[in-house]
Amino acid sequence: xxxxxxxxxxxxxxxxxxxxxxxxxxxxxxxxxxxxxxxxxxxxxxxxxxxxxxxxxxxxxxxxxxxxxxxxxxxxxxxxxxxxxxxxxxxxxxxxxxxxxxxxxxxxxxxxxxxxxxxxxxxxxxxxxxxxxxxxxxxxxxxxxxxxxxxxxxxxxxxxxxxxxxxxxxxxxxxxxxxxxxxxxxxxxxxxxxxxxxxxxxxxxxxxxxxxxxxxxxxxxxxxxxxxxxxxxxxxxxxxxxxxxxxxxxxxxxxxxxx
Amino acid sequence: xxxxxxxxxxxxxxxxxxxxxxxxxxxxxxxxxxxxxxxxxxxxxxxxxxxxxxxxxxxxxxxxxxxxxxxxxxxxxxxxxxxxxxxxxxxxxxxxxxxxxxxxxxxxxxxxxxxxxxxxxxxxxxxxxxxxxxxxxxxxxxxxxxxxxxxxxxxxxxxxxxxxxxxxxxxxxxxxxxxxxxxxxxxxxxxxxxxxxxxxxxxxxxxxxxxxxxxxxxxxxxxxxxxxxxxxxxxxxxxxxxxxxxxxxxxxxxxxxxxxxxxxxxxxxxxxxxxxxxxxxxxxxxxxxxxxxxxxxxxxxxxxxxxxxxxxxxxxxxxxxxxxxxxxxxxxxxxxxxxxxxxxxxxxxxxxxxxxxxxxxxxxxxxxxxxxxxxxxxxxxxxxxxxxxxxxxxxxxxxxxxxxxxxxxxxxxxxxxxxxxxxxxxxxxxxxxxxxxxxxxxxxxxxxxxxxxxxxxxxxxxxxxxxxxxxxxxxxxxxxxxxxxxxxxxxxxxxxxxxxxxxxxxxxxxxxxxxxxxxxxxxxxxxxxxxxxxxxxxxxxxxxxxxxxxxxxxxxxxxxxxxxxxxxxxxxxxxxxxxxxxxx
Ligand SMILES: Cc1cc2nc3c(=O)[nH]c(=O)nc-3n(C[C@H](O)[C@H](O)[C@H](O)COP(=O)(O)OP(=O)(O)OC[C@H]3O[C@@H](n4cnc5c(N)ncnc54)[C@H](O)[C@@H]3O)c2cc1C
Ligand code: SF4
Ligand code: FES
Numbered sequence: 127x128x129x130x131x132x133x134x135x136x137x138x139x140x141x142x143x144x145x146x147x148x149x150x151x152x153x154x155x156x157x158x159x160x161x162x163x164x165x166x167x168x169x170x171x172x173x174x175x176x177x178x179x180x181x182x183x184x185x186x187x188x189x190x191x192x193x194x195x196x197x198x199x200x201x202x203x204x205x206x207x208x209x210x211x212x213x214x215x216x217x218x219x220x221x222x223x224x225x226x227x228x229x230x231x232x233x234x235x236x237x238x239x240x241x242x243x244x245x246x247x248x249x250x251x252x253x254x255x256x257x258x259x260x261x262x263x264x265x266x267x268x269x270x271x272x273x274x275x276x277x278x279x280x281x282x283x284x285x286x287x288x289x290x291x292x293x294x295x296x297x298x299x300x301x302x303x304x305x306x307x308x309x310x311x312x313x314x315x316x317x318x319x320x321x322x323x324x325x326x327x328x329x330x331x332x333x334x335x336x337x338x339x340x341x342x343x344x345x346x347x348x349x350x351x352x353x354x355x356x357x358x359x360x361x362x363x364x365x366x367x368x369x370x371x372x373x374x375x376x377x378x379x380x381x382x383x384x385x
Numbered sequence: 386x387x388x389x390x391x392x393x394x395x396x397x398x399x400x401x402x403x404x405x406x407x408x409x410x411x412x413x414x415x416x417x418x419x420x421x422x423x424x425x426x427x428x429x430x431x432x433x434x435x436x437x438x439x440x441x442x443x444x445x446x447x448x449x450x451x452x453x454x455x456x457x458x459x460x461x462x463x464x465x466x467x468x469x470x471x472x473x474x475x476x477x478x479x480x481x482x483x484x485x486x487x488x489x490x491x492x493x494x495x496x497x498x499x500x501x502x503x504x505x506x507x508x509x510x511x512x513x514x515x516x517x518x519x520x521x522x523x524x525x526x527x528x529x530x531x532x533x534x535x536x537x538x539x540x541x542x543x544x545x546x547x548x549x550x551x552x553x554x555x556x557x558x559x560x561x562x563x564x565x566x567x568x569x570x571x572x573x574x575x576x577x578x579x580x581x582x583x584x585x586x587x588x589x590x591x592x593x594x595x596x597x598x599x600x601x602x603x604x605x606x607x608x609x610x611x612x613x614x615x616x617x618x619x620x621x622x623x624x625x626x627x628x629x630x631x632x633x634x635x636x637x638x639x640x641x642x643x644x645x646x647x648x649x650x651x652x653x654x655x656x657x658x659x660x661x662x663x664x665x666x667x668x669x670x671x672x673x674x675x676x677x678x679x680x681x682x683x684x685x686x687x688x689x690x691x692x693x694x695x696x697x698x699x700x701x702x703x704x705x706x707x708x709x710x711x712x713x714x715x716x717x718x719x720x721x722x723x724x725x726x727x728x729x730x731x732x733x734x735x736x737x738x739x740x741x742x743x744x745x746x747x748x749x750x751x752x753x754x755x756x757x758x759x760x761x762x763x764x765x766x767x768x769x770x771x772x773x774x775x776x777x778x779x780x781x782x783x784x785x786x787x788x789x790x791x792x793x794x795x796x797x798x799x800x801x802x803x804x805x806x807x808x809x810x811x812x813x814x815x816x817x818x819x820x821x822x823x824x825x826x827x828x829x830x831x832x833x834x835x836x837x838x839x840x841x842x843x844x845x846x847x848x849x850x851x852x853x854x855x856x857x858x859x860x861x862x863x864x865x866x867x868x869x870x871x872x873x874x875x876x877x878x879x880x881x882x883x884x885x886x887x888x889x890x891x892x893x894x895x896x897x898x899x900x901x902x903x904x905x906x907x908x909x910x911x912x913x914x915x916x917x918x919x920x921x922x923x924x925x926x927x928x929x930x931x932x933x934x935x936x937x938x939x940x941x942x943x944x945x946x947x948x949x950x951x952x953x954x955x956x957x958x959x960x961x962x963x964x965x966x967x968x969x
Contacts (some may be wrong), residue, residue, distance in 0.1 A: 155881045172624055172692070172723070184835045188887045189879040193424075195591035198627050198719060200519055201428040217722060238562055239884040245425060249539070258527045259486030268843050269478070269484040272495030278488060285520065289427050314527075321486060 142168040145220060147178055148232040149190065152237055160237070163187070169220045175227065176204055176215040179241075192241035199354060202290035205232050206241055207299040212295035212352045232295040248291055251311035255287035255333045259318055261325025277322040284362055286355040293349035293359055309349035309359030312340060316362040319369075331370065340366045386566040386814075391419035393792070394555060394569050394800035396543045396598055397577035398422035399429030400518070400781065401523035401763025401788035404478075405575050408792025410532035416799055419569050421538040421558060423593060423889070426526045430579055430591045431784065434518020435630035437510040437716055438781035440475035442499055448472045448508040455779060457962050458504040458670050459743075459772020460916035461932065462611065464953035467750045471770045471779075471786055478513050478785035488513050490712075500712075501635045501663050502778045504670040504964075510778040515630050515715040521781060541567060542889055543597065545817040545841055546574065546605040549808045552757035553605070557817040559808045561889065564882025566818050568810070572802035573758050573795035576602055577788060580742035580764035582615075582733040583893075584901045585850075586842035588739040589621055589628040598765045600896035602746045603903065607754045608936045610767040610950070612744035612900070613907035614917045616775055617851055619674035621738025622724050623694035629735055632669040633716050636708070638701035640674075641732070642686040648697070652677040654965040669964045672774045672917045675737040679851045680813070698732035705729075737851060741780065743771040743917065744907075747936060747950075758798055762791040769934065773916025797913040824891055830876030835889050837868055837875065841894075841901050844868075849908050854921045857870040865902045866944060872898055903937040903945050909937060910947040928959050 145167050152160040165186050167178045176194055183190050192215075194204040199217045206215050207230040209223065220227070235243035265271060293309035294300045300308050315334050319327040334340055343363045350360040393409050395402045398420050399837060406420050414656035422429065441451050451472040456463050479497075483489055488629055489497045490512050498910050502510040529535055540561040547555045547570070555570035578598025582590025605607050617682070620629040632915045634640070637660065642648045647666065654669040654677070661668065678697060681687050689696040701709060701716070706729045709717055713728075720726050720733045746761035748768050762768075763784040848854075848861035872895060879887040913927035914960050936948040 153881055154883055170692075172725075183886075187835070188877065189881075191884045191886045193428075195428050195430065195593045196433050197591065197625060198433060199722070200516075201424075201430070201432050201591065203424065203428045219722075239881075242884045249425065252527070252531045256530075258531055259484075262482070265484040268480055270480050270489070270497050273491055274495040275491050275493065277495070278491055282488060285523070286516075287523075288432075288519070289425075289523075318486065323486065337889060 142170065143217045145169050145178060146226045148228045151240055153239055164222050171221060173220045174216050175208055175218040175220060178220060181217065191239050198260055200288060202288035205290045205292050206230065207233055212292040214290060214354050217354060232291055234295050234344045245291060248289060248294065248310060251307045252314060255307060255311050255315035256326060257314040257318060259321065259324050260329060262323060262325030273322050281317045281320035284313050284357055287314055287357045290354065292352045292354060294350045296348040298346055299342050299344060303342055306342045307333065307338055313357050313359035313362040316366050334366060335370050340370065386568060388568045389419060391569060391571040392416040393573045393578060394419045394421060394571045395575045396421050397579060398426035398430040399409045399577060399579050399763065400521055400525060400784035402577035403464045403529050404785050404788030405577060405762060405792035406535045407529055408789040409796045410534045412793055412796045414534050416534060416796055418535045419538055420535055421541050421543055421720055423540065423542045425539050427523055427560055429522060430594055431518045431522040433591060434781055435515045435628065436502060436632040437500060437512030437517040438479055439505065439509050439778040440479045440511060440782055442476060442497060444507050449850055450506050451509060455770060455776055456503050456957055458776040459774055460962060461959040462772030462915060463951060464769050465955045466953045466959060468770050470750060471806060472788040475782045478782060478789065479693050482521060482524055485524050485528045487520055500632060501667050503631050504664060504776045506663055515632055515713050516782060525569055530665050535652050543601065546601055547810050547813050548605050548756065553759040554808055561884055564885060568814055572805055573799045574790045575795050576746060576765055577763045578759040578765045581900045582739050582742065584897045585739040585845050587626050589618060589626050595893035595897050597893060597896045598601050599746055600899045602754065602761065603939045604900060604907065605756060607756050607759065609903050609940050610744055610747035610934050610936055611769060612903045612937055613911055613935060614743035615739060616671055616741035616743060616917050617675035617737040618671055618740035619678060619737050620699055620735040623690055623736055624692060625723050626738045627723050629699060629716055629733060632703050633713055636712055637661045637704055637710040640667050641698050641700060642681050644686045648681050648686065649677055656966050670774055671777065673964065675851055675876055676919060678737050694736060696734035696736045699735045700732040701728050708917040741775050743775050751794050752787055752792060757931040760791040760795050762787040773918060788913055824877060825880055826874040830874045832871050832875045837872055838894055840892055841868055841898060845901055849905055852921050853908050853920050858905055861905040862909060865898065865905060869898050869902065906945050907937050919963055932959060
């Protein structure tokens with residue numbers, strides 16, 4: 127009587143391809159060292175790597191741990207290293223990979239267990255850079271600010287960050303300096319700096335222009351390469367460096383702050 | 386075990402929970418807020434909302450129009466006093482978000498732009514391209530960082546409420562990262578845990594939307610109201626259930642069957658032209674559109690995909706590449722990635738998909754439940770502004786309006802409860818953690834999470850889908866009771882403490898079984914068709930017998946009882962829902 131049931135995770139009859147998934151395992155309570163575990167997974171044509179992991183969890187090994195929720199590349203939970211590259215596993219189509227896929231936790235971050243890494247570094251840094259609107263002028267009670275589409279376009283791409291930490295996994299400076307604020311946090315700081323409603327650039331500079339801020343970036347550009355939302359954190363950091371040096375000169379010349 | 390004291394505990398850090406937290410902090414920075422969430426706030430499913438949020442912003446739109454669209458859209462099951470409050474608060478809530486930096490899409494003159502949405506008479510949906518929920522959630526999260534009084538408990542799973550003498554006193558939880566037991570105590574608790582779409586197999590809802598908070602309140606004796614009303618969204622991608630926003634139709638997309646025919650004109654939604662046109666054809670309400678699909682499928686006029694799914698086509702090609710990239714970039718991105726179709730050159734295959742939980746924790750207009758100190762807001766709650774069928778773009782606004790309201794109410798109560806006598810919670814705490822350690826200790830058992838979940842899914846889709854009927858519902862009631870018994874024998878293979886996702890899946894399954902049971906019992910008792918609840922055996926709306934809220938109360942290990950509660954019809958008596966040519 128109802129539409130035919132359509133199991134989301136069950137394997138249908140059509141087009142199965144068996145993939146070997148080699149998965150990083152680490153359970154701190156029992157494993158002295160990490161190891162690799164291999165699973166054979168029959169995959170449907172339209173599956174992403176996350177579907178294959180869910181298949182393992184449901185049918186082969188219930189102890190495998192990883193994060194996911196939206197399955198549509200927007201919640202930022204499911205980043206992993208897949209064949210060595212940071213990627214969202216819900217956007218990594220099995221059809222784009224060879225028959226042997228290696229899955230590891232995101233690089234440069236502490237592993238809690240299996241594919242689950244500590245994310246507190248990003249959370250702390252988002253606060254450190256004051257990634258919120260610091261109004262330039264007080265808002266009128268019931269009236270939105272005006273902002274033209276052109277003004278919106280200034281920062282729009284930077285506001286697309288889903289906090290997935292792929293850029294942290296890709297960035298060599300994140301690995302070298304534990305205090306480095308990192309690409310996403312700096313990009314979000316810049317997002318507010320560029321917002322026509324914001325007047326907080328100088329306040330944010332306490333963090334962004336500090337020793338752990340923009341000057342740590344060596345412009346390798348890997349962050350922008352791996353970003354699933356085209357945020358281009360590397361570009362943002364370059365712009366901030368430029369703006370910051372101009373500020374410095376402006377102040378030396380006694381011209382006051384630009385913001 | 387760790388114990389924390391707070392003034393207000395909020396369970397859930399989606400749009401509703403964050404709004405509540407900010408409201409408390411703004412109201413009184415001396416109040417300690419504990420914000421508990423099983424995922425980092427920005428992973429909450431509010432992030433997935435695309436289309437936008439409704440609020441009257443300028444003429445010719447009026448609050449009265451918004452009120453009428455909502456009440457008729459909800460097939461008169463909405464509480465009209467709550468809807469009145471909602472439409473009046475809506476513009477303030479969205480403006481507040483603008484002041485906090487939300488990148489709403491703009492007109493050339495810099496004013497906020499609005500688009501039309503299904504069942505809405507005027508253009509009133511504020512949007513941030515087609516990533517509205519994402520921007521709302523991130524704006525709220527980022528703003529919440531400003532307030533030192535908000536202490537986050539990220540990746541903490543809430544288990545059970547602590548209740549004494551008719552009032553809530555806190556809750557138990559588990560740290561997901563360490564497995565450590567946690568007790569949080571406060572005179573005010575707000576539940577903001579979102580919907581329960583995962584009770585069904587094919588849904589737009591993320592993995593985390595398992596109805597935990599509803600089940601938590603339900604177990605503590607609070608009723609679930611109108612929980613039989615589950616919304617199907619007419620346009621989900623086959624296979625994954627990923628949503629294609631109603632915005633696609635609002636901008637001029639059409640739905641066609643296998644003959645390329647705009648079939649909605651056969652279901653009292655036509656005539657097809659002129660198009661686009663509000664409250665007609667593809668811009669009719671979701672319940673009607675999903676039901677029309679069901680009939681087309683019966684008539685053999687749907688299209689079979691290579692994977693064997695029945696679909697219809699959503700065609701937005703007429704809009705052109707430039708417009709699509711500007712207004713509907715996510716539709717293009719999702720469609721290309723997940724069904725391999727570029728909507729600029731080909732129609733998108735779509736089918737109805739379980740989307741929104743209209744019912745939920747029974748609250749009054751002030752978000753208070755009948756358990757003192759316990760509040761609920763957002764999709765987990767039923768206040769009720771959605772009635773029998775939510776209008777698209779009302780719920781993002783709802784989470785802001787009622788999330789804020791819950792925060793203010795909870796703050797008031799916390800301030801009035803400073804000299805509370807200490808309660809000994811030991812027995813309840815032990816009982817709560819005892820369930821978890823029982824599950825962890827059980828090594829042998831024939832029941833698996835996948836097995837029980839799969840059977841629940843089959844029953845829900847079979848008996849409580851787009852159309853319902855007495856016999857299958859009765860059978861589902863009996864069978865879910867059986868699943869609940871078998872759940873007590875569930876054993877899990879992972880016995881570690883650190884990030885044991887299998888344990889949390891098992892706990893979520895427990896919640897889903899309770900909610901699923903309440904849904905089928907409520908659906909069985911409602912012997913009429915209204916909004917999203919359509920009975921083949923009772924095809925008409927029956928205001929004489931059923932113009933009331935269903936109230937499901939937990940029977941513990943036994944079946945729930947279903948009672949009634951009057952609907953607030955303060956100023957607009959029930960009428961006909963009219964869409965298509967006859968709509969005004
Ligand atoms: C794909 C999609 C598109 C949508 N588009 C629109 C739209 O365009 N317009 C519109 O108005 N509405 C839309 N909706 C509906 C709307 O997005 C939701 O109703 C709304 O976002 C719900 O917000 P919430 O705060 O109530 O819950 P959520 O955002 O789901 O948050 C729930 C929170 O509760 C927490 N939680 C749950 N259980 C526990 C537990 N046991 N312990 C601790 N924490 C817990 C979670 O971690 C999370 O933080 C859409 C929904 C979907 C699925
Ligand atoms: S900048 Fe890109 S890669 Fe980095 S967290 Fe944001 S979305 Fe992810
Ligand atoms: S599951 Fe949400 S981004 Fe992949």
